[in-house]
Amino acid sequence: DAGVTQSPTHLIKTRGQQVTLRCSPKSGHDTVSWYQQALGQGPQFIFQYYEEEERQRGNFPDRFSGHQFPNYSSELNVNALLLGDSALYLCASSLVPGLYASYNEQFFGPGTRLTVL
Protein backbone atom coordinates (compact mmCIF):
# COMPACT_ATOMS: atom_id res chain seq x y z
CA ASP A 1 0.00 0.00 0.00
CA ALA A 2 1.63 3.25 -1.19
CA GLY A 3 -0.13 5.46 1.34
CA VAL A 4 -1.08 9.02 0.40
CA THR A 5 1.01 10.35 -2.47
CA GLN A 6 1.41 13.95 -3.61
CA SER A 7 3.02 15.59 -6.61
CA PRO A 8 5.10 17.47 -7.27
CA THR A 9 7.45 17.41 -4.27
CA HIS A 10 8.64 20.97 -4.77
CA LEU A 11 7.42 23.84 -6.92
CA ILE A 12 8.62 27.37 -7.54
CA LYS A 13 6.25 29.94 -9.00
CA THR A 14 6.13 33.72 -9.33
CA ARG A 15 3.48 36.08 -8.03
CA GLY A 16 0.31 36.13 -10.11
CA GLN A 17 0.81 32.67 -11.55
CA GLN A 18 -1.49 29.70 -11.06
CA VAL A 19 -0.56 26.30 -9.63
CA THR A 20 -2.11 22.83 -9.49
CA LEU A 21 -1.13 20.29 -6.86
CA ARG A 22 -2.15 16.64 -6.97
CA CYS A 23 -3.00 14.01 -4.39
CA SER A 24 -3.81 10.30 -4.47
CA PRO A 25 -5.42 9.04 -1.27
CA LYS A 26 -4.56 5.85 0.52
CA SER A 27 -6.13 2.78 -1.04
CA GLY A 28 -9.77 2.40 0.07
CA HIS A 29 -10.10 6.03 1.22
CA ASP A 30 -12.64 8.25 -0.51
CA THR A 31 -12.41 11.49 1.49
CA VAL A 32 -9.58 13.92 0.82
CA SER A 33 -8.72 17.05 2.80
CA TRP A 34 -6.17 19.73 1.97
CA TYR A 35 -4.12 21.71 4.49
CA GLN A 36 -1.67 24.60 4.20
CA GLN A 37 1.29 24.66 6.60
CA ALA A 38 3.39 27.81 6.74
CA LEU A 39 6.88 27.58 8.22
CA GLY A 40 6.77 27.22 12.00
CA GLN A 41 2.98 26.90 12.06
CA GLY A 42 0.50 24.07 12.35
CA PRO A 43 -1.47 22.92 9.31
CA GLN A 44 -4.54 25.01 8.39
CA PHE A 45 -7.60 23.34 6.90
CA ILE A 46 -8.39 24.49 3.36
CA PHE A 47 -11.22 22.17 2.28
CA GLN A 48 -12.47 18.60 2.14
CA TYR A 49 -13.75 16.60 -0.83
CA TYR A 50 -16.07 13.63 -0.75
CA GLU A 51 -18.08 12.14 -3.60
CA GLU A 52 -16.47 14.64 -5.97
CA GLU A 53 -17.90 17.62 -4.11
CA GLU A 54 -16.45 20.18 -1.71
CA ARG A 55 -18.07 19.34 1.64
CA GLN A 56 -16.30 21.54 4.17
CA ARG A 57 -14.20 24.66 3.72
CA GLY A 58 -11.85 26.55 6.00
CA ASN A 59 -11.13 30.27 5.99
CA PHE A 60 -9.45 30.51 2.59
CA PRO A 61 -10.30 32.82 -0.32
CA ASP A 62 -11.88 31.70 -3.56
CA ARG A 63 -8.43 31.72 -5.18
CA PHE A 64 -8.14 28.29 -3.62
CA SER A 65 -10.25 25.71 -5.43
CA GLY A 66 -10.21 22.00 -5.84
CA HIS A 67 -11.51 18.99 -7.59
CA GLN A 68 -11.99 15.32 -6.84
CA PHE A 69 -12.03 12.69 -9.54
CA PRO A 70 -14.07 9.45 -9.71
CA ASN A 71 -10.97 7.49 -8.59
CA TYR A 72 -10.93 9.69 -5.42
CA SER A 73 -7.71 11.50 -6.34
CA SER A 74 -7.81 15.25 -5.91
CA GLU A 75 -6.31 18.49 -7.14
CA LEU A 76 -5.75 21.78 -5.36
CA ASN A 77 -5.65 24.87 -7.56
CA VAL A 78 -4.40 28.25 -6.43
CA ASN A 79 -4.86 31.28 -8.69
CA ALA A 80 -3.17 34.67 -8.61
CA LEU A 81 -0.40 33.46 -6.32
CA LEU A 82 0.80 35.72 -3.52
CA LEU A 83 4.08 35.61 -1.64
CA GLY A 84 2.08 34.53 1.42
CA ASP A 85 0.95 31.37 -0.37
CA SER A 86 4.46 29.95 0.09
CA ALA A 87 3.95 26.92 2.30
CA LEU A 88 3.87 23.14 2.57
CA TYR A 89 0.57 21.88 1.13
CA LEU A 90 -0.59 18.66 2.73
CA CYS A 91 -3.21 16.23 1.55
CA ALA A 92 -4.89 13.87 3.99
CA SER A 93 -7.25 10.98 3.43
CA SER A 94 -9.61 9.18 5.76
CA LEU A 95 -11.15 5.74 5.86
CA VAL A 96 -14.30 7.21 7.37
CA PRO A 97 -16.14 9.16 4.68
CA GLY A 98 -17.55 12.63 4.37
CA LEU A 99 -18.60 14.79 7.27
CA TYR A 100 -17.42 12.26 9.86
CA ALA A 101 -13.91 11.94 8.43
CA SER A 102 -12.25 14.29 10.93
CA TYR A 103 -13.55 12.22 13.84
CA ASN A 104 -10.98 9.64 12.86
CA GLU A 105 -7.32 9.18 12.03
CA GLN A 106 -6.14 11.24 9.10
CA PHE A 107 -3.41 9.85 6.84
CA PHE A 108 -1.21 12.63 5.53
CA GLY A 109 0.95 12.67 2.45
CA PRO A 110 4.51 14.04 2.41
CA GLY A 111 3.32 17.40 1.09
CA THR A 112 4.22 19.72 -1.77
CA ARG A 113 6.57 22.58 -0.90
CA LEU A 114 5.40 25.66 -2.84
CA THR A 115 7.66 28.69 -3.06
CA VAL A 116 6.26 31.90 -4.53
CA LEU A 117 8.86 34.46 -5.63
Added chain:
Amino acid sequence: SQKIEQNSEALNIQEGKTATLTCNYTNYSPAYLQWYRQDPGRGPVFLLLIRENEKEKRKERLKVTFDTTLKQSLFHITASQPADSATYLCALVLYSGGGADGLTFGKGTHLIIQP
Protein backbone atom coordinates in the same frame (compact mmCIF):
# COMPACT_ATOMS: atom_id res chain seq x y z
CA SER B 1 -10.99 34.88 19.87
CA GLN B 2 -10.43 31.17 19.41
CA LYS B 3 -6.94 29.95 20.18
CA ILE B 4 -4.94 26.75 20.60
CA GLU B 5 -1.71 27.02 22.53
CA GLN B 6 1.13 24.54 22.64
CA ASN B 7 4.57 25.06 24.18
CA SER B 8 5.99 27.11 21.32
CA GLU B 9 9.57 26.77 22.48
CA ALA B 10 11.57 23.57 22.15
CA LEU B 11 11.24 21.11 25.01
CA ASN B 12 14.50 19.40 25.98
CA ILE B 13 14.18 16.13 27.90
CA GLN B 14 16.83 13.67 28.98
CA GLU B 15 16.59 10.17 27.55
CA GLY B 16 14.62 7.80 29.78
CA LYS B 17 12.56 10.56 31.40
CA THR B 18 8.89 11.30 30.77
CA ALA B 19 8.13 14.10 28.33
CA THR B 20 4.89 16.00 28.95
CA LEU B 21 3.47 18.25 26.25
CA THR B 22 0.58 20.65 26.82
CA CYS B 23 -2.27 21.73 24.56
CA ASN B 24 -4.53 24.50 25.86
CA TYR B 25 -7.48 25.92 23.98
CA THR B 26 -9.92 28.77 24.47
CA ASN B 27 -13.38 29.41 23.06
CA TYR B 28 -13.61 25.97 21.46
CA SER B 29 -15.77 23.02 22.45
CA PRO B 30 -14.05 20.17 20.66
CA ALA B 31 -15.74 16.86 20.17
CA TYR B 32 -12.45 15.03 19.83
CA LEU B 33 -8.80 15.83 20.19
CA GLN B 34 -6.01 14.22 18.19
CA TRP B 35 -2.23 14.18 18.54
CA TYR B 36 0.14 13.91 15.59
CA ARG B 37 3.89 13.62 15.20
CA GLN B 38 5.66 15.51 12.41
CA ASP B 39 9.27 15.05 11.36
CA PRO B 40 11.07 17.75 9.31
CA GLY B 41 9.88 17.86 5.71
CA ARG B 42 7.28 15.13 6.28
CA GLY B 43 3.52 15.03 6.73
CA PRO B 44 2.01 14.57 10.21
CA VAL B 45 1.54 11.01 11.48
CA PHE B 46 -1.43 10.14 13.68
CA LEU B 47 -0.65 9.02 17.23
CA LEU B 48 -3.74 9.10 19.44
CA LEU B 49 -7.35 10.28 19.48
CA ILE B 50 -9.40 11.02 22.59
CA ARG B 51 -13.11 11.81 22.79
CA GLU B 52 -14.66 14.53 24.96
CA ASN B 53 -16.19 11.94 27.30
CA GLU B 54 -12.87 10.14 27.81
CA LYS B 55 -10.39 11.22 30.47
CA GLU B 56 -7.35 9.23 29.39
CA LYS B 57 -6.08 7.11 26.49
CA ARG B 58 -2.92 5.00 26.32
CA LYS B 59 -0.94 3.40 23.53
CA GLU B 60 2.35 1.72 24.38
CA ARG B 61 4.61 4.49 25.83
CA LEU B 62 2.11 7.22 24.98
CA LYS B 63 -0.65 8.62 27.18
CA VAL B 64 -3.05 11.46 26.51
CA THR B 65 -5.49 13.14 28.87
CA PHE B 66 -8.38 15.44 28.00
CA ASP B 67 -9.89 17.85 30.53
CA THR B 68 -12.81 19.75 28.96
CA THR B 69 -13.27 21.82 32.14
CA LEU B 70 -9.68 23.08 32.10
CA LYS B 71 -9.76 23.10 28.27
CA GLN B 72 -6.48 21.23 28.25
CA SER B 73 -4.91 18.06 26.91
CA LEU B 74 -1.65 16.60 28.17
CA PHE B 75 0.46 14.24 26.04
CA HIS B 76 3.01 12.06 27.81
CA ILE B 77 5.85 9.97 26.39
CA THR B 78 7.34 7.68 29.03
CA ALA B 79 10.85 6.23 28.85
CA SER B 80 11.67 8.75 26.14
CA GLN B 81 14.21 7.92 23.44
CA PRO B 82 16.20 10.12 21.02
CA ALA B 83 14.01 8.70 18.23
CA ASP B 84 11.03 10.43 19.87
CA SER B 85 12.54 13.80 18.90
CA ALA B 86 10.06 15.52 16.56
CA THR B 87 7.35 18.17 16.50
CA TYR B 88 4.11 17.11 18.16
CA LEU B 89 0.86 18.67 17.00
CA CYS B 90 -2.39 18.90 18.89
CA ALA B 91 -5.54 19.03 16.71
CA LEU B 92 -9.11 19.77 17.73
CA VAL B 93 -12.12 18.23 16.03
CA LEU B 94 -15.13 20.55 16.17
CA TYR B 95 -18.80 19.76 15.57
CA SER B 96 -20.27 21.23 12.40
CA GLY B 97 -23.80 20.63 11.13
CA GLY B 98 -23.96 17.02 12.25
CA GLY B 99 -20.49 16.21 11.08
CA ALA B 100 -17.02 17.51 11.78
CA ASP B 101 -14.96 20.38 10.45
CA GLY B 102 -11.45 19.78 9.26
CA LEU B 103 -8.85 19.51 11.99
CA THR B 104 -7.82 22.70 13.80
CA PHE B 105 -4.13 22.42 14.66
CA GLY B 106 -1.91 24.12 17.21
CA LYS B 107 1.54 25.32 16.19
CA GLY B 108 3.17 22.25 17.67
CA THR B 109 5.86 21.60 20.26
CA HIS B 110 9.39 20.72 19.16
CA LEU B 111 10.58 17.92 21.44
CA ILE B 112 14.27 17.09 21.74
CA ILE B 113 15.32 13.96 23.62
CA GLN B 114 18.96 14.20 24.61
CA PRO B 115 21.02 11.01 25.05
